[in-house]
Amino acid sequence: MSKITGDAFNVSLLKRVFQYVKPYRRIFIWSVILTILLALLAPVRPFLIKYTLDNYILKGEYNGLLMMTIVMLVLLVLQSVVQYSHTLLTNTLGQSAIRDLRINVFNHISRLKLKYFDKTPIGQLITRTVSDLETISDIFSEGLIVIIGDILQVVVIIGVMFYADWELTVVVLLPMPILMIATSVFQKAIKSAFQEIRSEVSNLNTYLQEHITGISIIQYFAREKQEYRKFVQINERYRDANIRSNWYYSIFFPVVEVISAMSLGLLVWYGSKSILAKPLDVTPGTIAEFILYIGMLFRPIRELADKFNTLQMGMVGAERVFKVLDTQEMTVNEGTLQPAVMAGNIRFDKVWFSYVEGQHVLRDLSFEVKAGQTVALVGATGAGKSSTINILNRFYEITSGEVTIDGHPIKDYELSYLRGHIATVLQDVFLFSDTIYNNITLNNPDIGLDRVVDAARKVGAHDFIMQLPGGYQYNVMERGATLSAGQAQLISFIRALVHNPSILVLDEATSSVDTETEMLIQHAIDNLMQDRTSIVIAHRLSTIQKADQIIVLEKGEIMERGTHQELLKIDGYYKRLYDLQFHSGGIVKS
Known part of the structure; x- marks a missing residue:
């Protein structure tokens, strides 16, 4: 991808933008026709005034x-109707194309690997999908089509002026080179200012998104004043960038008015002189006609630089958006395998994996979980437990080795089928700003209310849900802010149960639940695990004592494995952790 240069006539980039116009070809053609019609109608009214x-x-x-x-009244009405239709069509064209592009961008982003989000600020992506896309819509409503119309209007008016009186036209256009120079200087200056504005908008959005999301951390550590001062600095840079752009406008527009006044002065001087010297050569009507032409000539020229920069900013926005679309960090859905039944026999064979090249998180990892069995992963933070789950879901690709389910490499499975048969309950439960029912079903129309209620009863959450205003239609707000951590965790268990997975993953799923709630759902977890392959990551050893196999990980390698009783007989990491929790009453996170 080339650097963002803001080249307004980057042909390849314009072609990509106009790919989204193809479905609206008729609207585009009519926009062009109306643009030409407006340019042709522009000089008619001054000519009629001169004639009258x-x-x-x-x-x-x-x-x-x-x-x-x-x-002239009929002409005025006609121009108004044409101008209204032109504005409506160009805006409709822009917004329709951007709607399709925005859907395409969102769909693309939703299929990117988690690795991409690990290194890309969410606020930056929000800028790309909102404000940068809006600048692209300006290419249609205020940019390319309007620029072509203005240029066409200028050409038509100058042509009519030369036809009416070429000597008078030459006199009137004498200040034009000064205007061209001023426009060129302004265009370069405002381009730089606009690019700075786009950069500061991205910084502002990124900062706001991160700090509003992490507002609890800011308040826990009493960092409000420090973060406020930092935000003030970012906001001031954004303000200064806007002021600089306005400053350029405040200079350029008066310069254009002065040059326009110079043309008007030359017109009055030469025209009056011609009328007095040769009354039949230049008529009063011609002077009036040229006065109107000067206004109509300088208005589009004055706005042309602004619209040209609007087009440039649209190109800058397009390049940024297409840079996201060109990102190839996507999980390749090569597989087509979709068996009627997934038994859930999982096998890791000599798996190596790293988030950063050369820094392996999993090292030669090999283990097997037979269909219907439960395996527990235990280890210190960074041991590789959650990484094991991530690569099972194909959120990340392994460096070497092989992961299979029912004897087939996971790459052979159709991606949505694979993830649809693996239900994961995480420690950090994410709930959308929506109803409890929609958070459980994830808007799957195949999951009815009766099925949700039945799952909630099994988990033991039905009673507390019915006590909420609206029951299952209660809006939990963003990230489940109106629920306790235990209640949110219970909803995540219902979510896993109603999707009836072949493989169940519990990633420290009870760590946010108090002891009483944990006892409430432990029986439901046992039922949920029954006849399902289950992988459990937990720091509370009480939740994994019934596991068919416990694997102790350290720095991505298996250090110990066996049942609960077998590992207690080994004076190793698991035994020490068990003694620490049950004899000292401590809790050690894995």
Whole structure:
């Protein structure tokens, strides 16, 4: 991907943008037709005024004046209708294309590997999918089509002016080179300012997203004042960038007005001189016509630099958005295997894995979980427990080795099928700002309320849900802020149960639950695990004593394995951890 240069006429980039216009070809064609029509209608009114002044007003013909007044009113209505239709169509075209592009971007982002999100600020992605996309819509509503229309209008007006009086036209256009120079300087300056604004918007969004999400940490450590001061600095940089862009406008627009006044002054001087010297050569109507032409000529030229930069910013936004779309860090869905039944026989064979090249998190990991069995993973933080779960779901790809389910490599399975048969209950439960029912079903229409209620009863959560206002229609707010940690965890258990997985993963799923709640759901967990392959990561050894196999990991390698009783007989890590928890009453996180 090339550097973001803001090249407004980057042909390859424009082609990619206009790919999203194809479904709206008719709207685009009509927009172009109306653009041409507006340019052709522009010089008509000044010509009619000139004709009326010379042929009716100066000669005192009232009937002719009335007729031309009616003609000009009809023309004005026609121009208004055409301008309204043009504005409506160009905006509809832009918003329709951006709607499709935004859907495409969201769909692409949702399929990216978690590795991409590990190194990309969420606020930056929000900027790409919201404000950067809006700048692309401006390419249609305020950019390319409007620029072409303005240029066409300028060409038509200059052509009509030369046809009306070429000598007068040359005099009027004498200040034009000064305007061109001023426009070029302004265009370069405002381009730099706009690029700075886009950069500061991204910084602002990233900061806000991260700090609003982590507001509890800020308040826990009383960092409000420090973070406030940092936000003030970011906000001031954004303000300064906007002020700089406004400063350029405040200089450029008066310069254009001065140059326009110079043309008007030259017109009055030369025209008056011609009328006095050769009355039949330049008529008062011609002077009036040219006065109107000057206004119509300088207005689009004045706005052209601004619209050109709007187009440039659209191109900058497009390049940023397409950079996200061109990201290839996606889980490749090569597999097509979708058996009617997944038994859940899991096998890790000499698996090596690293998040950062050369820094292995799993080292030559080999173990097997037979269908219907439960294996527990135990180890210190960073031992590789959660990484094992991540690669089973194909969130990350292994460096070497093989992971199979029912004898087939996981790459052979269709991705949505694979993940649809693995239900994971995490320690950090994420609930959307939606109803309890939708958080459980994840908007799956195949899961009815009766099935949800039945699962809630098995987990032991039905009673507390029914005590909430609206029951299963209660809105839990973002991240489940209106529920306790235990209640949110219970909902995650219901979510896993209703999806009826072949493989169940509990990643420290009871660590956020108090002892009383843990006892409440332990029986439900046992039922949930029955006849299912289960992988349990837990720091509370009481929850894994019934596991068919316990694997102790250290730095990505298996140090111990066996049943609870077998490991107690070994004076190793598991025995020490068990003694620490049950004899000292301590809790050690894995």
